[in-house]
Amino acid sequence: MTVNRRWVLARRPTGEPAAADFRIEETPVPAPGEGGVLVRTLVLSIDPYMRGRMNATRSYAPAVEIGAPMVGTAVARVEVSRDPALAPGDLVLAQTGWQDYATAPARRLRKLDPADPPPSTALHVLGMPGHTAYAGLLEIGRPAPGETVVVAAAAGPVGSAVGQIARIKGARAVGIAGGAEKCAHVTGTLGFDACIDRRAPDFAARLAAACPDGIDVYFENVGGAVFDAVVPLLKPFARVPLCGLVSQYNETPPGPDRLAATMRTFLSNRITVRGFIVIDFAALEPAFLAEASVWVRDGRLRWREDVADGLEAAPRVLAGVLRGDNFGKALVRVAT
Template sequence: MAQGKRVVLASRPVGEPKPSDFRIEEFAPASPGEGQVLLRTIWLSLDPYMRGRMSDAPSYAAPVPIGGVMEGGAVSEVIASNNPAFAKGDIVQARTGWQTHALSDGKGLVKVDPKLAPISTAVGVLGMPGMTAYVGLLEIGKPQAGETVVVAAASGAVGSAVGQIARIKGARAIGIAGGKDKCDYVKRELGFDDCLDHRDPELAAKLKGACPKGIDVYFENVGGAVFDAVFPLLNPFARVPVCGLIAHYNDTEAKPPPWAGVLMRNVLTKRLTIRGFIVSDFAARHADFLRDMSSWVREGKVKYREFVTEGLENAPSAFMGLLKGANFGKQLVRVGPDKDKS
């Protein structure tokens, strides 16, 4: 068997991650022991939350240790098995990290049906990003027909699904994305009612024009100037699912906004619901998600786009680009071929 490769955390970033914060190592993949399987990674998912795992600040999950394999979900092929639940050739989804091969005892492995959709979707629209959109919008946002839903990072893996689900539920969907090409895609291909460029100096005024009746649901992926533009437009009883804050992930110090008191006063007087969530909070909804989302994808009601980087060695640069919005759609790394050629 060829040597395996893995990307480990070499140092904790200060501000934006840089190439020296990662290190690529070679290793000899081990043979599976009793009850184990050996996995060969095909697709690696890159997601903004990984920036938090590079930090040792208190969070909802343990940080990646220095010298540890970078955290991440992957779609893999079973290439050797001593576990009766998995056969050689099975395709599975697991959190095996940034590496070409991994051993597993089978816990946490989820079989992927290649007949359902392309296997890459198991870490995209039919995986964690898709379920994040589904539960965050439907369980917290609770959009009603005729309401206005605004979503930041609208061309990304989560945001694109949020807006399309909002449309399925009869709501207006207004996206915010980075650049004309992304905004055109969100409107023309995904069917949002409108999409605004977050780089536009007139964002606040244009958002007000796009939301003449105010905003009932704001799906927060970004924070920063986008939230500043959204906040004054929130209607009484508006709901704000807080999924991510990518504008702040590289902050080196925490600073409360100068209008923190204004925010809390509006939370009170407008009776706003602002709730952070992690997708695992709603694990019990997974079967509902997979049933609904796979149906919507099959029927063309939910479309998706993948942004593919070739080769594990390019994962660090792809991740750094992801944090700057360089990707267009779900960021994936193709680590190996769909089927083992050995």
């Protein structure tokens, strides 16, 4: 226990991360300070978000520096403790990074029960991926019983939890996964109502057939071709929790199609885009009229009209409105 191996970022990848983007190093095993512990990494979690950290651009979290260890979460065992809350042999959830040993303040570690469920579940179904599925589905997706929830990477840790929680809440769950074996797992073991193989040549048609009433909630974690097939199936008032875009993480932006880059901005800045038509807020009309009438009377809400004369003017007024030629509300005086 004197040598610590660790993977550091050797260079920033272009496209798919290659072996030469990483370098393994040996360093001395560090010693914990007062209130800290030394832990041995047992099981390291590998997650899609790590690709983003390899880029120079800061997203919602800082980039990994060149020469610094790759970040990551692990189930780890306490080897040395300088805090009474933890003892050697205890299992903890720790931000070890990609290395054999790490030190951390004891108070920042979550102690794990070694027995049931297995500690590694803290890295998925009872950890960050499960939490992601639970929060995104229930707080943003808000599926009602009987609604259709679609999720891609359905055999993965986030997708599998999304579909199962959707069913627990009474919704229909349709998964998308790569290959027949994963699809069989999704419908068999996980109990989804359907699963479509994204590699099928008629993928979009199969997805449409599996969602005969359309899609109420699409939990987005992949982007790309799957998103393209989903968009035409989204029902009015559908919700799209935008959790990840893994199919795009290796892309070098931007091409002539700016959809991918825009969706990435929505994700990393946690932006809400919500289409609406005024009739959706019909119930708000009395409140609007009451408030706005007072504001108009007080001069706090001013208005301007751009009036054309004669019914014959209507077509050219419309063409002007679409060009932005009007200065104030476009009106046609038809009679007096």
